[in-house]
Amino acid sequence: MSNNQQTPGVVAARLSGAELEQNFSDLHAPLDAHEAAVAADRCYFCYDAPCMTACPTTIDIPLFIRQIQTGTPDAAARTIFDQNILGGMCARVCPTETLCEEVCVRETAEGKPVEIGRLQRFATDTLMSKDGHPYGRAEQTGKTVAVVGAGPAGLSCAHRLAMKGHDVVLFDARAKAGGLNEFGIAAYKSVGGFAKAEVDWLMQIGGIRLQGGQALGDNLTIDDLSGDYDAVFLGIGMGGVNALRTDGEDKGNVLDAVDFIEELRQSNDLSTLKIGRNVVVIGGGMTAVDAAVQSKLLGAENVTMVYRRDRNAMGASVYEQDLATSRGVRIIYNAQPAGVHGNGAVAEVEFEYTTQQGGKLSGTGEKFRLPADQLFKAIGQKVTGAPDALKLNGGKIAVTQNGRTSVSGIWAGGDCASGGDDLTVTAVAEGRDAAEDIHAAIS
């Protein structure tokens, strides 16, 4: 008999192929031309528009929406890509509800912002579906820059440098480029192999050589890079995962949420992916929400997300929390893990309620247990593998405004660098700005 949501343990194919396909389709369907025209018409073309300021890459949003309004979505896409070469991915994954759309004057006026993210996707999809690449390269400078990490930060930096006429060697520990676009972002935000297609499209500019499977640290040292290249940019993200520091953490089926998501993203047959009947996720950020929602979409019967503080302190936006609950995830606030129980593998997770006094979190003494076939840990990632020579700040590579590290000739940006807010769009902005600064420094 085939499996269903009530099948005990950790099994594959709890849902039919058709149900899985439905569950993992686009979270927000793309706008068609008519919908885009109607949505674009709502923009007031504000002066010094608040949405532009709220966008970490400062896309000229009123201008690109006006270009959609006037029937030139290709020009709109150019306006977007001029500022953000991964504008296609950002249109899909940006938490617009806390960025551009949050400050839209129509959000203020009637609680319904202009749908900036979806319009951005309409424009970028239109241009990207055409042959060719919209940017060319300046005259070759003869300089070569090493970019380490092919995530959003590294890709954005590499593209801008290539545009300026520099050659780029792009190293990544993994064989496949894309960083968390490829391995981390929730499947329903980037369907149809978009992450890979976007990398291929971006690389069409030329002058960027990808060296996959080469990790900084193994036989590639920062000294080698500094010696061999005119400049170095590090965009190595956060490879490490924070530990729970709870008894029983080493039991079976206690997993890092990012590993689970990576496996899911790389799977080409979701019906072979195993998921528990009862899944518990610990954490309150985007990763926790994504792990919880995707567990549910795979067919887990009960998925509970447990966060140690209250709703407002949560890293995931209210919109993301609502998304989770609308998919059937239960969220428990104000509870921290107190133990993982089970014989070999996890069977129950024990929690203690918390209270907060003067910013300090403490247990109330009241405890409860949740049945769990799988426990996903999503309590934050950390930078690993940063070269020793570089100063750190709060566990991340310390940088000044344009990504300059404490060592001259080495820049850093994205999740591995201090100061950002761990979003795709921030990584893109930092990669771009570092490229501009590198360009100014080496030419």
Place this chain on the structure above:
Amino acid sequence: MADLTTNFAGIKSPNPFWLASAPPTDKEYNVRRAFKAGWGGVVWKTLGEAGPPVVNVNGPRYGAIWGADRRLLGLNNIELITDRSLEINLQEIKSVKRDYPDRAVVVSLMVPCEEEPWKKILPLVEDTGADGIELNFGCPHGMAERGMGSAVGQVPEYIEMVTRWCKQYTRMPVIVKLTPNITDIRGPARAALNGGADAVSLINTINSITSVDLDAMSPEPMIDGKGTHGGYCGPAVKPIALNMVAEIARDAQTANLPISGIGGITTWRDAAEFMALGAGSVQVCTAVMTYGFKIVEEMISGLDQWMDEKGYASIDDVVGRAVPNVTDWQNLNLNYIAKARIDQDKCIKCGRCYAACEDTSHQAISMSPDRVFDVKDDECVACNLCFNVCPVENCITLEPLTPGSIDERTGQTVKKEYGNWTTHPNNPSVFKAAE
């Protein structure tokens, strides 16, 4: 990349987008910011004689018409020419032109309809290094009461006379700005040509009252309980302006006279339409007063993309391209027969086409109990009303019938050959001639 550089009656600019003579061009501060934003040229706000400047009202000077979502569709104003002194304006023009040699700086002028004042002001303008002058024969309020503006523009003899003086006293190109407040725009255009004008620009604003305050019983804008007619501009006037531009472009006498198109231009597409009907440059006022200078970026990118797509390499390739297809009604092909078609996949079942056709037109659309709307070919006259009221783009189209097929409405075979009213059997003059 299409080449957008423009040479209009000898006045060069990097693109055909100019700001019309109006508040956006009333001072150096504005014009510098406009040039920074990318505008190809400006026509400076109209200057008057030396001496104490005119004074404006100190209450509201605009009235407006809005569409859905409070989109500004039409604007009306009772502003006069510049209310700043001639000396300051001239100094500012000189300083801007010095810093922006590649942009077009045209100076709009309006002085009394006598030779002396024109003779006096022209050398002062020439001294600024400006690229040309525009004669404001268009302003319909305030100045007209003083014998200037549209009071001159409505009398072709005056237009010709003043234009001739200007051509006599300056070597700068002379553009004559025409008022639409006349019955036949070709008269004033021909007069400008006869006076030696290098170009005409049109339209200036249209006499209008935008609304009435029903409590105060006064037209708006209302100044202390009273109002006056003002000049209407913005998207609402575009159709009127397009027609007037086309009339001049296809008139045998004025066909080669350069035209700067003005009136409701808001997007690159509006501009391209003016250019297709013969405008060699375009001027914009209300759209920048609504959205700010930045819209020129969309105008440039849009025009550029469209020209590339169509294979037009330069502005000259576009200007006047639609003029041969502007004709008189009597030349339209009456043997061309079309029928409305409703795309059922696109239809959102609002029923607006049905209401329009059933209640007011030809009862040519049927409605089923489950809200499927279909065209009845035996009733449809292809008037296009359903298409115009349909909220979904391209849901309703007008498809021509192929020659040889039967028009179900008339029962007649669709003819292949062209046939217009001049040869139609129902035309009384044809009937007479046959007698």
